[in-house]
Amino acid sequence: MTHDVLIIGGGSAGYAAARTARDEGANVGIIDHGPLGGLCILRGCMPTKTILRSSDIIALIKRANEFGLSSVSPKANLSAIIDRKARLIGEFADDRIQALKDSRFTLYEERARFVSPHEVQVGTQTLTAKAFIISTGSVVSRIPLPGLEEVGYITSDEALELRDLPESMIVLGGGAVAVELAQFFSRIGTKVTLIQRSRHIMSEGDEDLARPVEARFREEGMTVYTNTQLHRFTKNGTQKVAHFTHDGQEKTVMAEIILQALGRRPNIDGLHLEAAGIKTEKGRVVVDRTMRTNHPHIFAVGDVNGLHEIVHIAIEQGEIAGWNAMHANDSPRRYDDRLKTQVVFTDPQVASVGLSERECRRENISYMTASYPFNDHGKSMTLGETHGHVKLLADPLTGTLLGAHIVGPEAAELIHELIAVMYFYGTVHDLMRIPHYHPTLAEIITYPAEELLGRIPK
Numbered sequence: 001m002t003h004d005v006l007i008i009g010g011g012s013a014g015y016a017a018a019r020t021a022r023d024e025g026a027n028v029g030i031i032d033h034g035p036l037g038g039l040c041i042l043r044g045c046m047p048t049k050t051i052l053r054s055s056d057i058i059a060l061i062k063r064a065n066e067f068g069l070s071s072v073s074p075k076a077n078l079s080a081i082i083d084r085k086a087r088l089i090g091e092f093a094d095d096r097i098q099a100l101k102d103s104r105f106t107l108y109e110e111r112a113r114f115v116s117p118h119e120v121q122v123g124t125q126t127l128t129a130k131a132f133i134i135s136t137g138s139v140v141s142r143i144p145l146p147g148l149e150e151v152g153y154i155t156s157d158e159a160l161e162l163r164d165l166p167e168s169m170i171v172l173g174g175g176a177v178a179v180e181l182a183q184f185f186s187r188i189g190t191k192v193t194l195i196q197r198s199r200h201i202m203s204e205g206d207e208d209l210a211r212p213v214e215a216r217f218r219e220e221g222m223t224v225y226t227n228t229q230l231h232r233f234t235k236n237g238t239q240k241v242a243h244f245t246h247d248g249q250e251k252t253v254m255a256e257i258i259l260q261a262l263g264r265r266p267n268i269d270g271l272h273l274e275a276a277g278i279k280t281e282k283g284r285v286v287v288d289r290t291m292r293t294n295h296p297h298i299f300a301v302g303d304v305n306g307l308h309e310i311v312h313i314a315i316e317q318g319e320i321a322g323w324n325a326m327h328a329n330d331s332p333r334r335y336d337d338r339l340k341t342q343v344v345f346t347d348p349q350v351a352s353v354g355l356s357e358r359e360c361r362r363e364n365i366s367y368m369t370a371s372y373p374f375n376d377h378g379k380s381m382t383l384g385e386t387h388g389h390v391k392l393l394a395d396p397l398t399g400t401l402l403g404a405h406i407v408g409p410e411a412a413e414l415i416h417e418l419i420a421v422m423y424f425y426g427t428v429h430d431l432m433r434i435p436h437y438h439p440t441l442a443e444i445i446t447y448p449a450e451e452l453l454g455r456i457p458k
């Protein structure tokens with residue numbers, strides 16, 4: 001069987017590529033061994049955000065007194081939370097499965113492997129195509145820490161299926177998976193200890209964004225160790241024990257369950273990329289800005305290229321590859337990460353777009369920055385949501401926004417004004433001219449903008 005475009009992996013990136021290539025007139029084949037639906041829907045973005053809603057609500061109910069309401073002692077029913085998640089995820093997955101099975105595509109529910117740069121084996125069939133788009137996603141990294149495999153652990157996959165509330169949990173790591181799930185379990189009643197190697201959680205971002213989240217975690221009763229080195233894991237009866245160094249001191253922590261959230265790696269297992277001569281580097285498929293691999297007719301998009309494991313970026317890359325695959329002789333579309341955005345859905349939320357201070361320093365980019373705290377902002381005070389701040393980075397001469405970062409209430413929503421302004425190469429002057437309703441959380445953006453405006457040479 002021959003196709004114009006063959007997509008290997010029908011998750012968010014692959015489906016976006018398939019739809020785009022189809023709209024450009026391609027005869028598209030999609031190969032996915034299943035379960036169909038993709039990480040974001042089945043075990044990523046959507047299930048985590050669904051269960052976090054329950055833990056956010058319970059945390060707010062526990063603060064009833066603060067708002068002049070009689071206190072209540074809510075209790076979480078983890079099994080019911082998982083039922084709600086399963087119901088919603090089932091609906092989201094059904095929509096995606098229907099779309100993949102649409103007659104506009106040919107769906108092969110098989111595992112794919114390359115036989116040559118122009119052929120892919122699925123079951124007993126060999127498929128050929130003018131272009132291939134690899135979108136096989138990522139898998140949890142196995143980290144060789146002594147004793148960890150032997151004592152056993154769960155990953156985010158199993159954490160999203162637990163029905164009995166663990167009494168205690170050690171969370172390894174301080175990335176997005178670790179912090180979102182750590183706060184979920186802590187808020188619904190598990191005694192959580194989070195162990196992070198770097199000096200602060202969410203170590204890819206600026207330190208000032210992590211500190212308010214760590215403070216909130218500790219206030220809520222979580223134990224957070226940063227700046228650690230994990231040594232080994234042992235068992236004490238049914239308890240699992242982590243042995244580590246913290247600030248130079250030997251420590252041990254015991255818990256019923258270990259959640260291993262030490263990162264994911266591109267999923268190239270069993271694809272036989274070598275049979276097609278596709279270049280990889282540190283386990284990721286190497287691509288250029290047009291999403292092409294070292295073969296111009298083979299593309300790789302989403303988590304499998306290891307650029308950013310974020311779903312809207314996976315979709316954007318899929319659309320770029322789907323279009324480029326059908327326009328080999330036109331000027332190619334390119335992926336641009338100027339507006340790279342990430343949100344972590346803790347409370348307070350953390351949202352970033354564009355450059356961080358760390359990136360500006362590393363790349364020698366001149367910038368000026370100003371921050372404003374939510375605990376001095378009227379609307380957040382009325383809401384009782386005063387953790388965190390807004391930080392803007394701008395060009396010191398022109399005031400053009402280079403990056404924007406929010407740690408605080410509704411950061412995930414608030415960041416979109418800044419994404420829009422940056423999309424149009426807007427400046428701090430623009431932020432001051434755009435009307436902001438009073439009293440809103442969004443008004444806070446004007447305070448650091450005003451400070452930066454005052455620093456621009458007249």
Ligand SMILES: Cc1cc2nc3c(=O)[nH]c(=O)nc-3n(C[C@H](O)[C@H](O)[C@H](O)COP(=O)(O)OP(=O)(O)OC[C@H]3O[C@@H](n4cnc5c(N)ncnc54)[C@H](O)[C@@H]3O)c2cc1C
Pocket residue numbers: 008009010011012013014031032033034035036037038039040041043044045046048049110111112113135136137138156177267269270271301302303304308309310311312314
């Ligand atoms: C717990 C968690 C929470 C997350 N939360 C968020 C969030 O809130 N926001 C956000 O932006 N991102 C989030 N992410 C990241 C996001 O889910 C991923 O970046 C995104 O889903 C990746 O999409 P993809 O299309 O690259 O891969 P996937 O969706 O994983 O698709 C890969 C597909 O390839 C198929 N496949 C694999 N190998 C083969 C093969 N050999 N042959 C045939 N088919 C194959 C698989 O069955 C799968 O359907 C989260 C991730 C995790 C783990």
Ligand SMILES: NC(=O)c1ccc[n+]([C@@H]2O[C@H](COP(=O)([O-])OP(=O)(O)OC[C@H]3O[C@@H](n4cnc5c(N)ncnc54)[C@H](O)[C@@H]3O)[C@@H](O)[C@H]2O)c1
Pocket residue numbers: 143172173174175176177178180196197198202203230261262263264308309310342343344345
């Ligand atoms: N809200 C969101 O958008 C969201 C939510 C969850 C996941 N994701 C995406 O999924 C991807 C995977 O997330 P993740 O949190 O699993 O990975 P990650 O790479 O973001 O974090 C892994 C953490 O483990 C630590 N670590 C790694 N090896 C270690 C070792 N040997 N000892 C001690 N610590 C070690 C790292 O310092 C880091 O803090 C991320 O890229 C993230 O963007 C996004």
